[in-house]
Amino acid sequence: MTGSVSKLKVAILGFGTVGSSVARILTDMKPEGIELTHIYNRNVARKKADWVPPSVVWTDDVETIFASDVDVILELAGGLDPAGVWVRRALESGKSAVTANKKLISLQGIELEKLARAKGGHLLYGAAVAGGIPVIPGLQQGLAGDKVVRIEGILNGTCNFILSKMEEGAEFADVLKEAQGLGYAEANPTEDVDGFDARAKLVILSRLALRADLDPEQIPCRSITEVAAIDFAYAKELNCTIRQISRAEYREGDVLASVGPMLVPKASPLAWSRGTENTVLIGGHYGGDVVFSGHGAGGHPTAVAVVSDVISIAHGSRAVDLPSRKTAIGGEFLLRHSIRFVVRDEPGIIAEIAEALAEQGISIHAIFQRPGYSRDALPFVVTVEPCANSMLKKALERIGKMKCLLEKPFDMQILEPEE
Numbered sequence: 001m002t003g004s005v006s007k008l009k010v011a012i013l014g015f016g017t018v019g020s021s022v023a024r025i026l027t028d029m030k031p032e033g034i035e036l037t038h039i040y041n042r043n044v045a046r047k048k049a050d051w052v053p054p055s056v057v058w059t060d061d062v063e064t065i066f067a068s069d070v071d072v073i074l075e076l077a078g079g080l081d082p083a084g085v086w087v088r089r090a091l092e093s094g095k096s097a098v099t100a101n102k103k104l105i106s107l108q109g110i111e112l113e114k115l116a117r118a119k120g121g122h123l124l125y126g127a128a129v130a131g132g133i134p135v136i137p138g139l140q141q142g143l144a145g146d147k148v149v150r151i152e153g154i155l156n157g158t159c160n161f162i163l164s165k166m167e168e169g170a171e172f173a174d175v176l177k178e179a180q181g182l183g184y185a186e187a188n189p190t191e192d193v194d195g196f197d198a199r200a201k202l203v204i205l206s207r208l209a210l211r212a213d214l215d216p217e218q219i220p221c222r223s224i225t226e227v228a229a230i231d232f233a234y235a236k237e238l239n240c241t242i243r244q245i246s247r248a249e250y251r252e253g254d255v256l257a258s259v260g261p262m263l264v265p266k267a268s269p270l271a272w273s274r275g276t277e278n279t280v281l282i283g284g285h286y287g288g289d290v291v292f293s294g295h296g297a298g299g300h301p302t303a304v305a306v307v308s309d310v311i312s313i314a315h316g317s318r319a320v321d322l323p324s325r326k327t328a329i330g331g332e333f334l335l336r337h338s339i340r341f342v343v344r345d346e347p348g349i350i351a352e353i354a355e356a357l358a359e360q361g362i363s364i365h366a367i368f369q370r371p372g373y374s375r376d377a378l379p380f381v382v383t384v385e386p387c388a389n390s391m392l393k394k395a396l397e398r399i400g401k402m403k404c405l406l407e408k409p410f411d412m413q414i415l416e417p418e419e
Contacts, residue, residue: 008314011038011070013062013086014077015047017183018100018127021303022074023052031307033314040065062086066093072122072313074306075099084108091115091123098309100127100302106200106216109207110324122318124309129201130155130278132301134308135292139208140320143282143290148209150249150283152415155201157276157297158185158192159224159244163261164274167232167241172225184276184297195221195244195259202246202259209282210248212255212327219248219329220389222260226410231340234381235263237368238338238414241271245415247333249283254331263338263414269293270415332388336365336414339382339396342407345375349404350382356398357384360391377406383414 010026012019019041026036036056041047044060052058059065062082065073066089073090075097077083084104090097091112099105105112105128116123126136130153139148154160161184165175176193179185191197199219206212224244235242240263248257264271269291273279278296283289295301312318343349354364362384369380384392396409 007035008033008072008310009035009037009068009070010072010074010310011040011065011068012036012074012076013040013065013083014075015039015041015044016076017299018302018306019074019076020047020049021299022076022306023049025300025303025307027052029307031311031314034310037070038065038068066090070095072096072098072310074310075101075104076306078103080104080107087112087123088115091119091121094119094121096122096124096313098124098306098313100125100306102128102197102200102204106203109204110213113321117321122313124312124319125204126309127302127305129204130280130292130294131157131296131298132304133278133280133292133294133296134305135205135280135282136208137308138290138292139205139282140322143209143284143287144320144322146284146287148282148284150247151202151205151209151280152245152247152270152283153202153205153280154243154270154273154278155198155246155280155296156192156195156244157278158189159198160273160278161276162193163224163227163242163244166227166229169229169232171229172227193225194223195246198244198246198259202248202257205280206248206255206257207324208322210250210255210327211322211324212248213324214248214255214257214327214329219257219259221258224261227261228340228410230379231410231412233370234338234340234368237370237381238263238383239266240264240414241266242412243270243273245270251331255327255329256331256333257329258333261412263412265415265417268415268417332390333413334386334388335416336386337384337392337411338414339384339409339411340379341382341405341409342377342379343402343404344406345378346404349402352402353382353399356395359398360387360395362387362391362395389413
């Protein structure tokens with residue numbers, strides 16, 4: 001399977017958006033040493049494309065693939081079952097596997113990599129995080145010589161599209177509907193908007209960058225569904241924007257991690273992403289910050305990463321083995337927060353809020369109140385000095401009982417620039 005003496009035979013499992021893009025690239029570019037021989041899909045007759053070489057075998061029976069002499073299985077169907085079974089079968093038979101399946105790699109990646117090494121094959125998944133942005137090979141090779149201490153990233157293109165549109169003045173429900181119409185969001189968008197998709201990707205990056213194997217269920221996720229247009233107006237007052245940020249870092253011996261909407265300073269590279277773009281910032285102890293940015297979603301960008309993995313296998317390359325250890329999340333980010341209140345205006349509101357915060361040892365940093373709103377439904381923002389989420393939660397539980405409140409207080413952490 002090394003060198004270019006004989007061609008590497010490749011089968012695609014799943015001829016959807018990414019699978020068809022992979023086939024298109026392999027057909028158009030004809031990479032040296034690679035031959036597309038099989039395509040599998042359910043109800044395959046409706047998927048056949050006349051631009052695919054006539055030598056390619058189309059099938060809706062996956063056993064045809066495993067009974068063939070293909071060298072590499074490209075799992076592009078997604079999900080855990082049957083995709084996980086297919087990848088495992090390929091590796092157990094000594095074949096190699098390439099996948100874009102972040103859920104599978106986040107949950108079973110370590111086990112599957114061990115299986116690949118034991119059977120003499122390869123498991124590559126450069127497309128599992130950030131689509132066509134080479135952040136995974138960048139970590140495995142380009143940054144393997146550094147001690148990475150921090151990951152911050154925009155890892156979900158759907159959320160970035162929604163929040164970018166809201167920054168321009170749109171409302172969440174309208175933008176979500178638009179995203180669904182464009183195919184960026186599923187009919188049930190929970191995986192994206194509630195942070196679970198980004199969390200799976202963060203687990204993969206933490207394993208490679210921090211060498212920390214994190215349990216996804218331990219990583220707190222917050223939904224972007226509570227973000228409102230008014231929050232962007234107040235974000236501008238703080239010279240910030242709002243993005244779904246995934247973070248993991250070592251701090252004083254602990255690993256901290258979270259996913260959720262945050263206020264991001266306009267000067268940060270994470271504030272520059274628009275639409276479905278992804279941006280990943282890697283902080284190294286020796287090399288400093290490195291930023292990966294580009295189109296993180298879509299058929300063609302993701303397919304580029306898949307084909308790049310196949311080319312690596314065809315030419316004898318293999319992923320650098322970066323051992324990780326099971327690591328619990330211990331501790332909380334201590335950051336400033338912005339808290340949005342909507343109240344029926346009356347005397348003593350700020351004093352009562354300040355008292356509840358002070359009870360938890362939290363100091364007010366600033367208060368912002370934009371003009372033009374009715375006293376019967378007055379939105380304003382309080383920013384507080386760095387504090388733990390758990391302490392702020394206790395303060396907000398007390399504040400939440402105030403009779404003047406018309407909505408539950410909504411808080412977001414403020415991403416602080418590294419010194």
